Amino acid sequence: MKAAAFDYVRPATLREACGYLADGDGEARIIAGGQSLVPLMAMRLVRPRLLVDINDVAELTGIARDGSEVVVGAATRQADAGRSGIVVDDVPLLALALPFVGHDQTRNRGTVGGSLAHADPSAEIGLVAAALGATMTASDGETDRRIDAADFFQAPMTTTLEPGECLTAVRFPVWPGAGRVGAGFQEVSARDSDFAIVAAAAQLALDRDGVCRRAAVAVANAAPTPVRLLRIEEALIGQRPDNENIERLLPLMDEAIEPSTDLHAGADARRHMARSLTLRAILQAAANAAREP
Ligand SMILES: Cc1cc2nc3c(=O)[nH]c(=O)nc-3n(C[C@H](O)[C@H](O)[C@H](O)COP(=O)(O)OP(=O)(O)OC[C@H]3O[C@@H](n4cnc5c(N)ncnc54)[C@H](O)[C@@H]3O)c2cc1C
Numbered sequence: 001m002k003a004a005a006f007d008y009v010r011p012a013t014l015r016e017a018c019g020y021l022a023d024g025d026g027e028a029r030i031i032a033g034g035q036s037l038v039p040l041m042a043m044r045l046v047r048p049r050l051l052v053d054i055n056d057v058a059e060l061t062g063i064a065r066d067g068s069e070v071v072v073g074a075a076t077r078q079a080d081a082g083r084s085g086i087v088v089d090d091v092p093l094l095a096l097a098l099p100f101v102g103h104d105q106t107r108n109r110g111t112v113g114g115s116l117a118h119a120d121p122s123a124e125i126g127l128v129a130a131a132l133g134a135t136m137t138a139s140d141g142e143t144d145r146r147i148d149a150a151d152f153f154q155a156p157m158t159t160t161l162e163p164g165e166c167l168t169a170v171r172f173p174v175w176p177g178a179g180r181v182g183a184g185f186q187e188v189s190a191r192d193s194d195f196a197i198v199a200a201a202a203q204l205a206l207d208r209d210g211v212c213r214r215a216a217v218a219v220a221n222a223a224p225t226p227v228r229l230l231r232i233e234e235a236l237i238g239q240r241p242d243n244e245n246i247e248r249l250l251p252l253m254d255e256a257i258e259p260s261t262d263l264h265a266g267a268d269a270r271r272h273m274a275r276s277l278t279l280r281a282i283l284q285a286a287a288n289a290a291r292e293p
Contacts, residue, residue: 003038003041003042003047012057014057014060014141027048029051030054030117032054032074032114033077033106033114035110036118037118054075059073061075061076063087064086065090068173068176069135069173070171070174071170072172074116074166074167076112076113077111078102078107079108081098081112082107091172092181092183092288093131093185093202096183097185098125100124100187100189100196100199101123103193113170116129116159116167119156119157120156121220122199122220123220123226124185127220128185129226130153131228132216134172135148135170136149136170138162139166141166147161149228150228153225153226175203179207180206180289180293181292182289183285184203184280184281184284184287185281185284186200186284187199187220187277190264198220198222198265198273198277199219200274201217202216202217202218202284202285203216204241205289206290211238212236212240215232215236217233217236219253219274222258222270223256227256228256229252231252231253232250232278235252236282242286246279250275250279253278
């Protein structure tokens with residue numbers, strides 16, 4: 001099918017872009033990489049009257065260290081984020097997850113902010129943001145606000161962004177001085193690079209004795225939004241993250257997740273995947289942390 005007719009603008013500033021969104025009366029949509037929006041339009045599942053293309057808004061692109069955070073501009077290409085030395089060094093979990101997001105071709109166009117705003121429950125970038133407790137920044141052109149990842153994702157394809165707001169950046173916390181930091185990312189998908197049936201992400205900081213001092217653990221597609229496993233994180237602190245210790249903690253995820261059944265997997269299979277992928281992601285994070293000098 002072809003998309004329904006729409007108008008198209010390509011502003012050069014954030015203020016201008018937000019002006020178009022405000023004037024659009026709920027019928028205007030941002031287009032970033034177009035990797036999710038264009039298929040939805042082609043299937044006529046969405047019919048925006050106006051597309052506001054943010055690809056020329058320079059202030060939305062770039063990756064920088066800002067104190068104890070790494071700031072990734074919303075319109076930064078996923079491929080650029082994956083190649084960034086800052087991301088590799090300071091947000092190892094994001095670096096590990098990005099190759100799982102679609103294919104080279106989609107990552108060359110798709111943006112970090114587009115994936116977050118789209119809020120697919122299986123999305124890897126949203127999972128990393130939830131696990132690390134990232135902060136989104138949004139603007140309506142006049143006022144900026146910050147939204148914790150825990151409050152950002154509301155339901156499948158639904159966030160707390162207002163219709164006139166543009167996601168401007170995502171701020172990932174860096175763990176300086178937390179010890180030796182390592183990340184783990186695991187997912188099951190029908191084919192390589194397909195959307196995750198279930199995915200798990202973990203980042204650990206270990207001390208010199210291999211004891212966990214800080215933990216971030218979350219799962220995707222085991223509930224309508226990515227779920228941070230806070231009880232497992234807390235229970236990991238002070239433990240050596242070996243197979244036996246982690247297996248003992250896995251039941252703690254049961255009340256946090258809400259797996260559903262679809263044509264890819266039943267709820268019970270998803271629950272089983274969430275447990276085993278979480279175990280593997282934590283073990284991988286521990287092994288990677290132990291390799292740090
Ligand atoms: C073949 C294929 C495979 C894929 N596989 C995966 C996968 O495995 N995992 C995965 O996570 N994704 C996957 N995707 C989706 C891909 O990652 C998209 O890039 C991403 O979901 C959306 O990013 P985008 O920049 O293309 O956004 P767009 O498609 O341009 O926009 C998506 C939505 O976000 C809104 N939006 C975009 N930017 C902003 C902003 N700054 N502020 C407010 N709203 C905004 C748009 O209005 C729209 O509603 C796949 C896509 C394809 C085509």
